Amino acid sequence: MRTSLSYLSKKVAELQPSGIRRFFDLASTMEDVISLGVGEPDFVTPWNVIEASYHSLEKGYTAYTANAGMIELRRLIEEYLAEQFNVRYNAEDQILVTVGASQAIDLSIRALIDPGDEVIIAEPCFVAYAPIVSLAGGIPVPVDAHAENAFRLQPEQLEAAVTNRTKAVLICSPNNPTGAVLRTEELIGIAAVVENHDLIVISDEIYAELTYDEGYTSLASLEQLKERTLLVSGFSKAFAMTGWRLGYVAGPSEWIQAMLKIHQYTMMCASTMAQHGAIEALKNGRESMLAMKKSYKQRRNFIVNSLNDLGLECHRPGGAFYVFPSVKSTGLTSEAFAEKLLQEEHVAVVPGHVFGKSGEGYIRCSYATSLKQLDEAIKRIQRFLQRL
Structure with missing residues (x-):
């Protein structure tokens, strides 16, 4: 046996x-x-978020929501991204509410990466990135964002790592574990490499609200990357909602709908009570x-x-x-x-x-x-x- x-x-x-x-x-x-x-x-x-979730239970909101998430929440996310980061998506078909930002990254990889595809990952990085790529059959390709560059990936490093099997670039800014924030000029340089080699970008922006010295630029706000980027974020870090497990991903409709198919079969929908809490966070949590x-x-x-x-x-x-x-x-x-x-x-x-x-x-x-x-x-x- x-x-x-x-x-x-x-x-x-x-x-x-x-x-x-x-x-x-x-x-x-x-x-x-x-x-x-x-x-x-x-x-x-924040107590108002907890209270909103609690009241949703009292009112009997305990059933499944739409697979993509409550439309009210998706519309608030649409408004929030436009106001905060100057990126515009349609709540109807370009935003998907997920069980944490980690699930959003997993769905992104599984929807876009075929076995043998290479995904360039700026290191040091969140411990889950390479395993998620490997589980999907992709090949993680780490690129060292050197300490002498304050751990910020440089466009020429990305250029040097691209091969004929490269399909995507996975970037986290502000970064976990280094806290590094890519500058606008570096993002523009990275965008040029991505466009030149016909690549796609998965941009993990879960810490975007937590920047301290300069304004934040989202990769998805660059016009040449709008149709090439999946923007991943959530409520865990900025709103102190880690245990609520609520994230979201925004991007081109075709990609989001492909991710929605996987989400339907593997997760159904994010927690209903957590979504009610997130609605309150976006309305009154700033x-x-x-x-x-x-x-x-x-x-x-x-x-x-x-x-x-x-x-x-x-x-x-x-x-x-x-x-x-x-x-x-x-x-x-x-x-x-x-x-x-x-x-x-x-x-x-x-x-x-x-x-x-x-x-x-x-x-x-x-x-x-x-x-x-x-x-x-x-x-x-x-x-x-x-x-x-």
Whole structure:
């Protein structure tokens, strides 16, 4: 008789578990841990959003919605994208509400990528990108967005990575894990490469609202990319709604309708109560969002200055809520640094190599925690470095 493992799909058997989860699982067994590893806001979802969802249950809104999402929500997303990012889509057939932004990325890849197609991915990057591409039969092609460029992908790097099998480019700006925000001139250069080679773009803009120093430019707002881009976003980060699992994707109608077919068969629709909460967030949640953003900027400035004072070279990220300091000066690998720091000082960070090979020598620290906790974490890191 075959073993249970022998029945597994080869793709799944070869898939590596998330490197982030291992550190979270270890930290959960320890007391007095300060976590700088979790990629989610420390704020509770604004009360008006919670209340709107609660009232929807009281009113009996517990059935399925349209597969693409409630039309009221899609129309609000249409208005929001136009107002905030100068991108215009039709709510009827160009916007799909998904179960988190991660599902939107998965649907994008599955709808557009055939086995053997190459997808260029700017690294360091979110841990799910390459596995999602591989599961669809595509070939992830990592490109190192070098630290000397503040981890921003340069157009000439993209040009050099294109082959006759390249079909898509997957970009996240502001970036997880580095916080890097692509500048408008870099986006224009990237757009030229994409257009010249007849490629498509999946633009993960889940952190777009959380930019601190300059205005944000969406790739989809560039005229030459409008019909080549799928814009992925959601409510998790800007509105502190991670556990609600609600995202969306906007793009050309033909692509969205293809993604809708997959969504119909695999997910049916996003949570009804979460969609009601999202409607309230878009109608009356901007003030709460801006207050959280102001706090993140204050924390960013504190942690960047503190890490540099400790000798851990750290660029000042333009967005998201992560810093990506170098630990190369310690002589430790990123994994060894993270493990020793957790064991000795009970501070949880994520080793950079889990975000791609180019992340080796760095650690990701989330500043989505209170200033008091950040201050204590810095003191513990200082003690740890002094012993080293």
